[in-house]
Amino acid sequence: MSQMIGKQSIEFEHPPYILASGSVVGKKEGEGPLGKCFDMICEDDKFGEDSWEKSESTLQKEAAALAIGKAGLKPEDIRYAFAGDLLGQTIATSFGIMDYEIPLFGLYGACSTAGESMSLGAMTVAAGYADKVLTMTSSHFASAEKQFRYPLEYGNQRPVSASWTVTGSGAFILGNTKSHAKITGITTGKIVDYGIKDAMNMGAAMAPAAADLIATHFEDFGAKPEDYDKIITGDLGHVGQTILIDLLKEKGYDISQVITDCGIEIFDKESQGTDSGGSGCGCSAVTMSAHFLPQVEKGNLKKILFIPTGALLSTVSFNEGQSVPGIAHGVRIEYEK
Amino acid sequence: MDYINAFWVGGVICALVQILMEKTKLMPGRIMVLLVCTGAVLGAIGIYPPFVEYAGAGASVPLLGFGNTLFKGVKEAIDTDGFLGIFMGGFTASAIGISAALIFGYLASLIFEPKMRK
Numbered sequence: 445m446s447q448m449i450g451k452q453s454i455e456f457e458h459p460p461y462i463l464a465s466g467s468v469v470g471k472k473e474g475e476g477p478l479g480k481c482f483d484m485i486c487e488d489d490k491f492g493e494d495s496w497e498k499s500e501s502t503l504q505k506e507a508a509a510l511a512i513g514k515a516g517l518k519p520e521d522i523r524y525a526f527a528g529d530l531l532g533q534t535i536a537t538s539f540g541i542m543d544y545e546i547p548l549f550g551l552y553g554a555c556s557t558a559g560e561s562m563s564l565g566a567m568t569v570a571a572g573y574a575d576k577v578l579t580m581t582s583s584h585f586a587s588a589e590k591q592f593r594y595p596l597e598y599g600n601q602r603p604v605s606a607s608w609t610v611t612g613s614g615a616f617i618l619g620n621t622k623s624h625a626k627i628t629g630i631t632t633g634k635i636v637d638y639g640i641k642d643a644m645n646m647g648a649a650m651a652p653a654a655a656d657l658i659a660t661h662f663e664d665f666g667a668k669p670e671d672y673d674k675i676i677t678g679d680l681g682h683v684g685q686t687i688l689i690d691l692l693k694e695k696g697y698d699i700s701q702v703i704t705d706c707g708i709e710i711f712d713k714e715s716q717g718t719d720s721g722g723s724g725c726g727c728s729a730v731t732m733s734a735h736f737l738p739q740v741e742k743g744n745l746k747k748i749l750f751i752p753t754g755a756l757l758s759t760v761s762f763n764e765g766q767s768v769p770g771i772a773h774g775v776r777i778e779y780e781k
Numbered sequence: 782m783d784y785i786n787a788f789w790v791g792g793v794i795c796a797l798v799q800i801l802m803e804k805t806k807l808m809p810g811r812i813m814v815l816l817v818c819t820g821a822v823l824g825a826i827g828i829y830p831p832f833v834e835y836a837g838a839g840a841s842v843p844l845l846g847f848g849n850t851l852f853k854g855v856k857e858a859i860d861t862d863g864f865l866g867i868f869m870g871g872f873t874a875s876a877i878g879i880s881a882a883l884i885f886g887y888l889a890s891l892i893f894e895p896k897m898r899k
Contacts, residue, residue, distance in 0.1 A: 472897075
């Protein structure tokens with residue numbers, strides 16, 4: 445039986461299971477509304493290291509250790525790792541995962557990497573190429589500011605409308621043995637570019653990609669918004685979410701009852717000064733791991749669509765006046781008794 | 782009185798630029814360039830020097846003052862060295878400011894560590 449479905453989706457004949465997950469975050473995330481849910485909160489955002497990049501690697505190292513440990517496994521049990529981050533040449537991943545000696549596929553999909561890695565990991569397990577894989581992403585506020593805006597040492601003023609990169613790393617172990625959460629299908633996004641050039645308004649740049657993905661997902665699976673308990677985008681923020689709801693209304697889908705966003709959930713915008721919400725590929729990973737996945741495992745959420753969204757810009761493309769193209773990757777996760 | 786004038790003039794310049802930052806989407810780099818260029822132009826048309834006279838450091842320390850200094854340096858060097866002065870004057874006049882920024886920046890980086898934003 446063909447597992448290909450519609451234009452750009454897969455419905456797995458043997459759905460891979462999410463065996464365990466681990467989340468590690470920084471101080472600010474720990475003080476947010478989801479603070480109690482995270483596996484580990486580090487009071488020191490440097491994680492004992494002497495650079496922000498090294499601290500992000502440590503985030504990944506700890507998140508991987510937590511996930512592998514919670515699954516009752518050892519690093520050598522993991523056949524492949526699919527991991528990425530936001531830094532140039534994805535150095536946080538390379539240096540973070542090095543010591544585990546797990547065969548690695550290093551990925552870059554900006555903030556959508558959490559969905560990209562989970563999709564590829566699920567495909568690998570479902571196809572029988574691996575029995576256990578690790579999918580992991582991270583971001584760090586300070587290293588991302590250096591990569592995409594200005595280093596903190598420069599001390600520039602951030603506009604209040606700029607999204608706040610989450611300091612955190614989320615890791616997932618996917619496998620072919622049973623658990624209470626399974627990945628039953630994926631929809632892979634294509635690059636969608638509406639020509640938005642404002643790098644401080646990433647939610648608006650990514651919303652069209654999320655809208656395109658959700659519409660395609662519904663068509664491919666013959667589904668409708670009511671089939672899902674929650675549709676969870678990565679880091680669109682409040683502005684991006686409004687745009688997304690409007691775009692999908694034009695296509696005939698009303699998702700306003702089921703939509704939620706990791707970037708909105710992770711911070712309290714009133715008390716934490718994060719008007720546009722959280723962002724970064726750590727944002728969706730830790731929120732999924734600590735907040736939504738446990739609800740699926742308990743059966744409170746029966747069926748969700750997880751859609752990390754990414755803005756595919758670099759400082760070079762931005763400075764050369766190019767637009768900010770968006771991408772989104774959809775992962776359908778269901779409860780299993 | 783000098784101190785008071787320096788204080789309020791410097792403050793007004795900073796406040797105006799802050800409004801510019803809040804109301805426009807200009808990146809900080811562009812705002813800096815804009816200030817330096819404006820300072821040079823104001824110096825060239827003779828508005829800035831009397832202003833510095835009146836406000837002292839309140840007018841010479843902000844980036845507008847840096848632009849004014851650059852123009853002043855270039856003008857003086859052209860008077861003494863002719864054409865070559867165009868290339869010499871700016872750096873000579875601003876040498877103190879630039880060197881101080883480099884040296885104190887370096888010293889600060891030895892003593893302090895960057896911290897996370899709250």
